[in-house]
Amino acid sequence: MKAEFITSAKEPKGYPPTEFPEIAFAGRSNVGKSSMINTLLGTKKLVKVGKTPGKTRLVNFFLVADKTMLVDLPGYGFAKVSKAEKAQWGETIENYFTERKQLTACILIMDIRRDPSDDDLGMIYWLDHYNVRKVIALTKCDKLSNNQQASRLAKISKQLNLSKDNFLRFSSLTRNGKEEMWAKIDELTSD
Secondary structure (H helix, E strand, O other): OOEEEEEEEOOHHHOOOOOOOEEEEEEEOOOOHHHHHHHHHOOOOOOOOOOOOOOOOOEEEEEEOOOEEEEEOOOEOOOOOOHHHHHHHHHHHHHHHHHOOOEEEEEEEEEOOOOOOHHHHHHHHHHHHOOOOEEEEEEOHHHOOHHHHHHHHHHHHHHHOOOHHHEEEOOOOOOOOHHHHHHHHHHHHOO
């Protein structure tokens, strides 16, 4: 699949002047946003991945098949940076969501092994408040058995008061969920 890095930006004036529909990837620091995008694109190198939380600090734009832009956002929550820098990341994310007309939907990424954090709940509230369509991707599924995955999915959907249809299970390691994620992205960008 043809994919190319377009640009990184901190503020809206640096966003690319395109009309392609955009799918944003949001989630806590170190939850696997960059790894998910690399897996979807069939590469290990296009999006920088780090073991240290907080690797992504800017809004990164990737054009896929000359028709869809995937947008990697800075992580929220824990990261070994100053409070001032965390606040700046929050502002960077908010600017993207409020200013970007091309935004079609957000893939909100959560670790299937963890209960939703206050930051996750805040992001869901925020997306709902601004009428941004969302899909919740539960990552790191390779760490659990199928039964454990089903149990965690049931628990998380109940905690968030969302139907199980709002969730996709995903593993960057095994690539399980890759086709389902592309099907969902195609559905969201073809409206």
